[in-house]
Amino acid sequence: MESTLDPRFGKFIAKHHVLTLATLSDDGEPYVANCFYAYDSKRNYFVFTSDDTTRHGGDMARNNHVAMSIVLETRIVGRVQGLQIRGIAQRGDDEARKRYIKRFPYAAVAPLTLWMVRPTYLKLTDNTLGFGKKLIWQSAE
DSSP: OOOOOOHHHHHHHHHOOEEEEEEEOTTSOEEEEEEEEEEETTTTEEEEEOOTTSHHHHHHHHOOEEEEEEEEOOSOGGGOEEEEEEEEEEEOOHHHHHHHHHHOGGGGGSOOOEEEEEEEEEEEEEGGGSTTOEEEEEOOO
């Protein structure tokens, strides 16, 4: 059973549209890629597209444990916000496709290889709540 997700996580996630995805190759080489994402709040999934021919797509096909981050770029210390995520990647389903196309309608005409990441750990740093304030959520699995 998962603990309830604080609504501040969803509010932050909804304000952004690009995440940084970190994967590992078979020999342990890390790789990062930036991906447009949609968020399925009902199922708590991040949805993005990545073809199997990409480095990160191939990495996820072989090792589905990933890390991601979403960050607000600012030089103002009191506005610093960022989300760090660990999760499990899997192929996107029909619901994920609907969610992604709703967020990015132009993607409807493109061939999409969708992925969903189910978070197992979320850490939101939010200095608007106080310097260094962190909210942590972890899956009960």
